[in-house]
Amino acid sequence: QFQKTLILPGHEDWIRGVEWAVYGEDLFLASCAQDCLIRIWKVCTKSKQLPETEDDSIKLKENVFTVKDADTSYAVSLESVLAGHENWVYAVHWQPSFSKDGSMRQPMRILSASMDKTVIIWEPDKESGVWLEQASVRVGEVGGNTLGFFDCQFSPDGSMIIAHAFHGALHLWKEATANKKEWTPEVVISGHFNSVEDVKWDPEGEFIISVGSDQTTRLFAPWKRKEETEVTWHEIARPQVHGYDLRCLAMIGRFEFVSGADEKVLRVFRAPKNFIENFSNITGIPMEKLCSHQSSDLPEGATVPALGLSNKAVFEGDMAVQPDEDEESFNTISNQYPEIYFQPLILTEPPPEDHLLQNTLWPEIQKLYGHGYEIFCVACNSSNTVIASACKASKKEHAAIILWSTTSWKKLQSLSFHNLTVTQLAFSPDDSFLLAVSRDRNWSLWRKQDSSESGPVFTCCAYTDKNTAVHSRIIWSCDWTPDSKYFITGSRDKKVIIWGRCDLSVITEGNELDSIKPCSTVLDAGDSVTAVGISHVLTPDGRYIVAVGLENGKIILYTWKQSGKEPALADWTTSVEIDNSQSHALAVKRLCWRHHAGRAGHNDENSSKWLQLASCGADHCVKIFNVDRFAL
Secondary structure, rough: OOOOOOOOOOOOOOOOEEEEEEOOOOOEHHHHHHHHOEEEEEEEOOOOOHHHHHHOOOOOOEEEEEOOOOOOOEEEEEEEEEOOOOOEEEEEOOOOOEEEEEEOOOOOOEEEHHHHHOEEEEEOOOOOEEEEEEEEEEEEEOOOOOOOEEEEEEEOOOEEEEEEEEOOOOOEEOOOOOOOOOOOEOOOOOOOEEEEEEEEEEOOOOOOEEEEEEEEEEEEEEEEOOOOOOOOEEEEEEEEEEEOOEEEEEEEEEEEEEEEOOOOOOEEEEEEEHHHHHHHHOOOHHHHHHOHHHHHOOOOEEEEOOOOOOOOEEEEOOOOOOOOOHHHHHHHHHHHOOOOOOOOOOOOOOHHHHHHHOOOOOOOEEEEEEOOEEEEEEEOOOOOOOEEEEEEEOOOOOEEEEEOOOOOOEEEEEEEEOOOOEEEEEEEEOEEEEEEEEEEEEEEEEOOOOOOOOOOOOOEEOOOOOOOOOOOEEEEEEEEEOOOOOOEEEHHHHEEEEEEEEOOOOOOOHHHHHHHHOOOEEEEEEEEEEEEOOOOOOOOOOOOOEEEEEEEOOOOEEEEOOOOOOHHHHHHHEEEEEOOOOOOOOOOOEEOOOOOOOOOEEEEEEEEOEEEEEEOOOOEEEEEEEEEEEOO
């Protein structure tokens, strides 16, 4: 039975955290609140026999309460008020107790995290016993449009502290061995803090880029440490920190990509020099392999203007703008708040969150205007010459696919066919076809005609309609086989179908519509199919490897082989159903295979054995699977 014994007044705003600690015979209670203060209360047993002396000495008021059953009295007094934070204090924690010589010891050390972007370690002064903000231990993040810290924790032995911020980022600091007062930031895991909508491998298979509803574009790469054999993946750049939820992206060659968000423009980004240098340091790939002839005119980095959304390039000359101290010019607003927050960094390990926020942006080199609604999907062909994109649509005129040239950035063509949103676009690996799948439950296939001066021209050569459609719900995803002969579609109706053949020799003018039909039996995946992907490398016995991602988060690997003229029953083989602990917890948004065999970051001898599959999902996760193709 709980009994109300005492109320401790003191805090003047919501109390955000309380935590007990046992110290010898006494109990200590730490509390923190939105009044920016931390209070430490001391509870000790009150001995009955001492009568109150009526002297006039000033001492702290004690609140006494008695526990009925045990008939013991306890006195509660305010031990200390810690004022050092300038904003709401969200968390307060004692350093964990540890056992020494057979008894538990409680260190007198407190950790607090606040909205003022700082984490403070407090401990009582050795001589006076007064609680102080420990001389130099105030760590935090600088810059960026962040909101401060939400929670913090000591490691069990107190040598490390971890904190997490409002934007889902973890921060880790470690006590320096030589100087105990010095804490250094350490490498920590990071990731999206909202649904991840799209993920792509770079053409060389050395890193992946993902975009998400948390309005960021993040680049993950393997970190090659000198002494370690194990390769670990880390976020090494955040090329785009946007004001709209990001929806899709496509790589245009090695260090260039185009992304689409819940806005009407597509934005094209190119890696700055600073990124390429740091990428070389972290992944261990020599600069000569990364740089092309034009790297001398690349900007150093990028910065976002105070009220803008576009990353502006920063060149070497821009960073040295420091007005002389004696000039009066400092008084103008523009000089107090510099436009350029970018600082070039030489990284040898993955950067911490505050650098990711402002020093790893990529300059935006182009905007592509033409769509009437929010961009929904984008694709780039293998030769990196054409981009195709589509936007949300409920009418035929808005559902048109727009083709753009990557050399002139001009609009090449508008392909009108679908009545509702085109959900995914895919160029065939040999660049002769463009495939589109749509919410109107149909797909359309566009064939490249002879190129005109402006660029290639695509015409519709096959499609499904009311009578020929096999899917009865939205088609979420599509992909091509590496030989460009077949393509695959996956839909909310749980069906996965492979269509073909698309060899140009088979398709003669005029009868294209009849010659492309289902080449596989209908595969029932067991749940809505939200993503499909076909590996660029076949199994040793020449079967296609197909990954299927479902709305419930499961990923299943199948192999498929064309058998004879008509689809035969045994054409699909289930290779592996990735178990729940490794799958996503919510819908799989995209599956993307690495373009060639081998594992990124490994110089393995048996590279032909491994394939890598990247996946992203609505559960905020990006995953990379190593797939043994000999075992499939």
